[in-house]
Amino acid sequence: MKRRNNDSGRLERLLADGWKAGGGARPDDLWQAGVMARVRAAAATPEPAWSNGAGRLALRISIAAAAAAAILVAWTLAGGLIPYEELAMKALDEPLSMIIGSPFV
Amino acid sequence: MTDERTAQSDEEIIGRVLGGETDAFGRLVERYREHVFRIVGRRVPRDDAGEVAQDVFVRAFTSLGRFEGRSPFEHWLSKIAVRAALDYWRERYRSREAPMSSLSEDHREWLEKSLADDSASSFEAAESRRLARDLMMSALEGLSPADRAVVELVHLEERPIAEAAQILGLTAVNVKVRAHRARKRLRDAIERMRDAAGA
CATH class of the missing domain: 1.10.10.10 (Winged helix-like DNA-binding domain superfamily/Winged helix DNA-binding domain)
Incomplete structure (x- = not known):
């Protein structure tokens, strides 16, 4: 058993050494040209709005606002401020006032 | 290489790239391509290493504006390289590609010889390392x-x-x-x- 454990430890080290040596792939001029072609293509593509500073800020604010709205709705319903039935009827009868009216009527 | 580094620091090159000189990024690619290949070459199959290494530099280029310079560029690039390899395996894991083939006769022989008391192997050193790497990749x-x-x-x-x-x-x-x-x-x-x- 001890012998097997020692062998396993040695084998693990040999395999790790083989792994560390890598697969032998090397960069060459063709590879470098390929990278630069992709980099130039990326430079020519306009940056998506969400990836720049202002875009990221707007995205974060939107997510926070959506989360706050969801919490408010859950709190309103759970607290019994508006019964489900009344809410449903209001939505069916007067969808416009439902949207623009106060939620606490 | 040291002369080149003193001639123009990474930060100077990054400044030029961010200023619109896209081709200046090529200097950083030349400087760090061996380093990135070392990281990626260990982690992904040899045939895919070149493409993943390219992905690393493209990601670095598109994220260059977020490089804050708090750690050396090389460290920042290493992190991108490790994560690119992680994404490579995540993609394969999702698509459930067939695992590596089972042990070949050469792999079996290497295992036997490596564990034998007389460690004199009939394999050339490079071949031995290749077989060891295959086996480790298979275990991983x-x-x-x-x-x-x-x-x-x-x-x-x-x-x-x-x-x-x-x-x-x-x-x-x-x-x-x-x-x-x-x-x-x-x-x-x-x-x-x-x-x-x-x-």
Whole structure:
């Protein structure tokens, strides 16, 4: 058993050494040209709005606002401020006032 | 290379690239391509290493505006390289591509000879390393991509837990737990290979 454990430890080290040596792939001029072609293509593509500073800020604010709205709705319903039935009827009868009216009527 | 570095620092080149000189990025690619190949070449199959290494530089280019210079560019690039390899395995894991073929006769023979008392192998050193690497890659295939990345960083490259956690964006405790669990799985996989080879 001890012998097997020692062998396993040695084998693990040999395999790790083989792994560390890598697969032998090397960069060459063709590879470098390929990278630069992709980099130039990326430079020519306009940056998506969400990836720049202002875009990221707007995205974060939107997510926070959506989360706050969801919490408010859950709190309103759970607290019994508006019964489900009344809410449903209001939505069916007067969808416009439902949207623009106060939620606490 | 040292002369070139003193001639123009990474920060100066980055400044030029951010100023619109896209081709200046080529200097950074030349400077660090061997480094990136070393990281990626260990982690992904040889045939895919070139493409993943290209992905690393393209990601670095598109994220260059977020490089804050708090650590050297080389460290920042290393983190991108490790994460690109992690994404490579995540993609493969999702698409459930066929695992590596079972042990070949050469792999079995290598296992037997490596464990024999007379370690004089009939394999050339380079061939021996290649077979050892194949076997380790095969053993690593049993791990989830994240566990695999942890084992590679902590056990195979012997990096500190804190550094591995920082690279992978995990907590140190999470890395520690994963490292322990994943290493056991790796050892079990190696044992199974041994048994399969009758070594």
